[in-house]
Amino acid sequence: MRRVGTSPVQAERDDPAPPALLRLQRKNHLLVAVVLLFGLALHCVVTRSLPPPLIGSQLLASAFFALMGVGVGAGWVPLKWAGTSSGLVGMATFTVFVHLTGGPQSAYFPVFMAVPLVLAMFSPDSRLPTLAGGLASLGSAMIVNVLAQVPPSRMVLQAVNLSTFVGLALLGSSMYRRMLDAQRSAHQERLEALAQLAESERLRRHAERERAEVERLVLVGQLAAGVAHEVNNPLAYVKANLSHLLREGRGVDPDELMLVLAETQQGVLRIQQIVTDLRGFSRVGSLEENERGLVEEALSEASRLASVRLRDRGEVSLALEPGLPAVRLGQRHLVQVVLNLLLNAVDAVEMAMPGGLVRIRVRAWRVEEGVCLEVEDNGPGIPPEVLPRLFEPFFTTKPPGKGTGLGLALCREYVSRVGGSLHAENPPGGGARFVILLPAAR
Ligand code: ADP
Numbered sequence: 001m002r003r004v005g006t007s008p009v010q011a012e013r014d015d016p017a018p019p020a021l022l023r024l025q026r027k028n029h030l031l032v033a034v035v036l037l038f039g040l041a042l043h044c045v046v047t048r049s050l051p052p053p054l055i056g057s058q059l060l061a062s063a064f065f066a067l068m069g070v071g072v073g074a075g076w077v078p079l080k081w082a083g084t085s086s087g088l089v090g091m092a093t094f095t096v097f098v099h100l101t102g103g104p105q106s107a108y109f110p111v112f113m114a115v116p117l118v119l120a121m122f123s124p125d126s127r128l129p130t131l132a133g134g135l136a137s138l139g140s141a142m143i144v145n146v147l148a149q150v151p152p153s154r155m156v157l158q159a160v161n162l163s164t165f166v167g168l169a170l171l172g173s174s175m176y177r178r179m180l181d182a183q184r185s186a187h188q189e190r191l192e193a194l195a196q197l198a199e200s201e202r203l204r205r206h207a208e209r210e211r212a213e214v215e216r217l218v219l220v221g222q223l224a225a226g227v228a229h230e231v232n233n234p235l236a237y238v239k240a241n242l243s244h245l246l247r248e249g250r251g252v253d254p255d256e257l258m259l260v261l262a263e264t265q266q267g268v269l270r271i272q273q274i275v276t277d278l279r280g281f282s283r284v285g286s287l288e289e290n291e292r293g294l295v296e297e298a299l300s301e302a303s304r305l306a307s308v309r310l311r312d313r314g315e316v317s318l319a320l321e322p323g324l325p326a327v328r329l330g331q332r333h334l335v336q337v338v339l340n341l342l343l344n345a346v347d348a349v350e351m352a353m354p355g356g357l358v359r360i361r362v363r364a365w366r367v368e369e370g371v372c373l374e375v376e377d378n379g380p381g382i383p384p385e386v387l388p389r390l391f392e393p394f395f396t397t398k399p400p401g402k403g404t405g406l407g408l409a410l411c412r413e414y415v416s417r418v419g420g421s422l423h424a425e426n427p428p429g430g431g432a433r434f435v436i437l438l439p440a441a442r
Contacts, residue, residue, distance in 0.1 A: 017079050022072060025079060029069030029086065036062040036093065043101065054100045061093035087136070095140040103148035104158075112141040113165045120169035124176040134166030205419075212416045230274055230394055230404070234267035241267075274404055291418075292326040292441035293334035295364050295371050302338035303362065309346055314358025316342060321365040327438035328370070328418040334438075337414055337422075338362070340407045341375040341434050347398065348379035348432060370420070370440035376433040381426040390424050 040058040044050055068086055071077035098106045116134035123129040141162055145155045241264045245252060252260070303316040310316070327334065342360060349358040359378040364371055382390065389395045391412045396405030408422075415422045420438040427433045 017075075021079070022075060025082065026069045026073030029065050029072060029082070032086070032090065033062045033065035033069065036065065039097075051100060054097065057093065057096045057100070061089060064089055087133075091136045091140055095143055098140075099144050099147055103144050104150050104154075105148075106144075109141070109144070112137045113162060116162075116166040116169040117172075120173040124173040125180070127170055127173060130166070130169045130173055134162070134169065138162045138166070208419050212419070215416055227274070227394075231271055234270040238264050238267040238271075274406075291328065291330035293329045293331040293438075294326055295324045295334070295373065295438075296320055298331055298334040299338060299362055299364065299373075302335050302342055305335075305339050306342035306346065306360075309343060310358060313355075314346070314349070314360070316360045316362060319361070319363045324364060324366055324371050326441040327420075328441050329414060329420065329438055333414045337411045337436065338373070338375065340411050344407060345375060345377035345379060345432070347402075349377055351398075352380040367437065370438050373436040373438065374433060375436075376427060377431045379431050381430060382424055382432050387424065387426075391422075 036058050040055065040062075043054070065086065068077060068082055072079065072082045094108075094111070098108050098112070101108060103109075115137040116130050119133035120130040138159060141158060142155060145158065150158075241260045245257070245260060299318055299320065303318060306316055329337070342362075345360045346358050349356060357378075361374075361376045363374045363376075366372075386397060391408050392405070393409040394405040395409075396403035408424075412422045415436055415438065418439065420436060422434065422436045424432060424434050
């Protein structure tokens with residue numbers, strides 16, 4: 001059996017009116033009833049007369065509105081019908097009132113002109129009430145004129161007058177509608193522009209994440225090749241030493257034994273160092289979305305740790321803009337990155353001028369996207385041939401056993417994972433400068 005559904009329009013039509021609306025309509029109807037009575041009383045007092053037809057018609061109309069109010073409030077009369085019938089009765093009542101108080105000469109006659117204007121004021125978003133009210137007003141005025149046997153020429157002039165008022169009311173409400181439309185479309189355009197902005201921001205973030213991921217994959221590739229090479233070297237001599245000891249057995253000279261064992265231990269330690277550094281790369285995705293680091297604290301901690309190495313051979317000066325926002329890089333990683341830059345700076349100065357004073361200047365200031373950090377030293381700067389390879393894993397110019405070449409690669413990996421950047425340059429005044437851009441924490 002086919003089920004017959006209710007169309008949305010039908011459902012809307014059958015929906016009962018909300019109680020608040022019913023209460024409001026009841027109040028409106030009762031108010032009209034009271035106003036009619038008040039108007040009648042005022043008229044009688046001012047004209048010092050009690051014309052029975054006027055009193056009778058107004059009492060009737062007042063009773064109609066009172067009953068209609070009660071009916072609407074209780075939900076007995078549908079709102080649609082209440083509106084139409086009240087409009088018609090209201091217009092008829094007023095026509096009778098004007099007719100009984102002097103017809104075209106009545107002091108209330110000009111109110112016919114005001115009806116379309118008032119309706120346009122109360123329903124500016126639709127021209128129907130103004131048009132219907134204007135026509136009703138025109139009809140009522142003509143009835144009053146006919147009853148008073150006004151000459152046709154005067155009636156024509158009055159009709160023209162009234163039509164002008166209807167026209168003005170329609171023009172006013174249409175201008176209001178046009179202004180509203182213009183405002184609405186401007187608002188819509190603003191919303192669309194905002195939505196586009198949000199979308200392009202989303203795409204930018206997405207592209208940024210993808211770029212970081214691609215960079216990471218490239219890094220992992222380079223890493224795999226580097227690891228094999230780096231670990232193979234110490235492994236080769238550890239293996240050779242152990243074979244030598246096994247071959248010679250107990251006949252090895254104790255001094256030589258100590259030397260071979262120390263060399264073997266060095267090799268093992270080197271492998272261990274490489275593995276420790278590599279852990280930084282393997283913790284992919286361990287950076288939490290809501291991790292945050294405090295620049296001021298991280299810089300103080302890193303420079304404190306670096307000063308252990310520096311002792312009295314130099315100084316780290318900090319210049320931070322007050323009130324820096326938290327950054328998206330976690331505190332531990334932030335300290336690690338800065339410390340790495342500081343220790344590299346110490347190494348660079350010490351290697352270039354042994355015994356010379358190390359001067360490192362760290363600056364941090366607020367930028368649009370977050371915080372900019374700068375570490376600058378008084379070393380020899382970065383040779384042009386080294387500059388392009390600086391962030392490659394296992395690239396080092398330090399003597400064997402001193403550097404693994406993983407420090408800067410790791411720093412860049414950490415920073416770019418959170419959408420930041422790290423680059424190096426040689427400032428005109430000498431030395432090397434590392435610039436980190438970190439996005440502010442969310
Ligand atoms: P490592 O410190 O183990 O060598 P890094 O990745 O930290 O590995 O550094 C790679 C290379 O970058 C260093 O060997 C050095 O040649 C160069 N470098 C880093 N910092 C500086 C600096 N402040 N001044 C000059 N060269 C630097």
